[in-house]
Amino acid sequence: MTETRVAQSVNQGMGTVITHKAFGKHAEESIRAVCEVTVRMEELLSRFIPGSEISRVNRSAGRKCEKISNEVYEVLSRAVEFSTCCRGIFDVTIGPLVTLWNIGNDASKPPDESRIEQTLPLVNYADLILDPCEKSAGLKKTGQFIDLGGIGKGFAGDKFLEVFKKYGVSSACTNIGGNVVTLGAKPDGSPWRVGIQHPRVDNSLLGLLSVVDKAVVTSGDYQRCFIDRNGKRYHHILDPFTGYPSESGLASVTIVSDHSTEADALSTILFAAGMKKGLEFLGNFPGTEAILVDMDLQVFVTKGLKDCFQAGEGVNVNILDCGG
Amino acid sequence: MVLRNIMIGIIIIVLVGGIICWTLFSKELREGKNLPLTGVDFKRLADGTYTGTYEGGRFKWRANEVQVTVSSGKVARIALLKSTEGRPSEFTNELYDKVIRSQSLQVDTISGATITSKAYLKAVEDALLKAQK
Structure with a gap:
């Protein structure tokens, strides 16, 4: 008889808190290995670590291309794919704009309009040069830089699952600061119960998703985000076209997908693009589903989630005839 | 003199009686306040209709009897069958609704917009404080 063990961990990493729970004969070893991968991912992808590959590419912007590892090449090429697919509403060269706004680091008012206008031309994913033969990356203009905020944690989630599988773990759940990835079902065969945070009520759930093998x-x-003196909310998802936080009429978007990289990028894309355009983009990714919440706190759920989404108290749900 | 002794006797009896009554009463209050509610694993409930009773402490002030219906592994309905406390039905209905809602939203983890470490650690701290109670 094989022994099933359970192992759990809570760590700080990637600018947030990462929790893992794994079941299997080698659960403890698998979590140790996953934690090592977390450190490695951060050392490759973080623009805040001067020695990371991304920092190297950023420093050489406007001058030369830098050799990069397979993982960094993979995440950058996926990012460009998503940018192309959504016609630039998602852009990993958003870095200069993110730094200008400085949201999440005690910013309390928007930057000057003139500075936003000066920064905007630096944001353009078409200026990211990827050489598949040389495995190198570069940025065309000085001052441009890559920020993997909208895809890095998702990419790490997919890498974590690979490690769990390598260690024979058949049931696991990982949470990277709100990004959830599940492997298999729970050991008793029941689905993982993933609560969806309510966008306006702290410590309250919009509802509950029951999922197996999903991100x-x-x-x-x-x-x-911050709210200025006039009560206007400025959040961290910036529109690469306007230079301001996107105003698409949505308060939150949840993506359910087989892959966490895809779920991470698409949640940003749908949030920035809004309901109508966002759902069109979603149509390009078969098997992905979404929960959208608009500013009136109306909840819209694509039809594939109809039976696995349970709405919270006082939450009305509209089923959309798309997705899947 | 005799009258005075009788008076003192009565006062002592009243005092002692009062102390005994108060001790019993406060013990009863404490029991009501600290009544432990643990041990139900909401994830493992077999379908069916069950009747539960609580005898209501030493004086049976809080005795009540309820009927709980479990369907598809979840508490679907709670009905009050008997009660000595006589709270209005709105009170008990609201209480039971809370039980039904909270068990139905028990989660393994929560998906939310990416949280920065400070805010998240605050939540972790909060959870750990609760766990210590």
Whole structure:
């Protein structure tokens, strides 16, 4: 008889808190290995670590291309794919704009309009040069830089699952600061119960998703944001076209997908693009589903989630005839 | 003199009686306040209709009897069958609704917009404080 063990961990990493729970004969070893991968991912992808590959590419912007590892090449090429697919509403060269706004680091008023206008031309994913033969990356203009905020944690989530599988773990759940990835079902065969944070009520759930083998990622205007003197909310998801936080009429978007990279990028894309355009983009990714919350706190759920989403108290749900 | 002794006797009896009554009464209050509610694993409920009773402490002030219906592994309905406390039905209905709602939203983890470490750690701290109670 094989022994099933359970192992759990809570760590700080990637600028947030990461929790893992794994079941299997080698659960403890698998979590140790996953924690090592977390450190490695951060050392490759973080623009805040001067020695990371991304920092190297950023420093050489406007001058030369830098050799990069397979993982960094993979995440950058996926990012460009998403940018192309959504016609630039998602852009990993958003870095200069993110730094200008400085949201999440005690910013309390928007930057000057002139500075936003000066910064905007630096944001353009078409200026990211990827050489598949050389495995190198570069940025065309000085001052440009890559920020993987909208995809890095999702990418790490997919890498974590690979490690769990390598260690024979058949049931696991990982939460990277709100990005959830599940492997298999729970050991008793029941689905994982993933609560969806309410975008306007702290410590309250919009509802509950029951999932097996899915990534569940949410983007919203309620974390990393500030409200100015006039009561206007400025959140961290910036529109690469306007240079301001996106105003698409949505308060939060949750994506349910087989892959966490996809869920992470698509949640940002749908949030920034809004309901109508966002759902069109979603149509390009078969098997992905979404929960959208508009500014009136109306909840819209794509039809594939009809039976696995349970709404919270006082939450009305509209089923959309798309997704899947 | 005799009258005075009788008076003192009565006062002592009243005092002692009062102390005994108060001790019993406060013990009863404490029991009501600290009544432990643990041990139900809401994830493992077999379908069916069950009747539960609580005898209501030493004086049976809080005795009541309820009927709980479990369907598809979840508490679907709670009905009050008997009660000595006589609270209005709105009170008990609201209480039971809370039980039904909270068990139905028990989660393994929560998906939310990416949280920065400070805010998240605050939540972790909060959870740990609760766990210590």
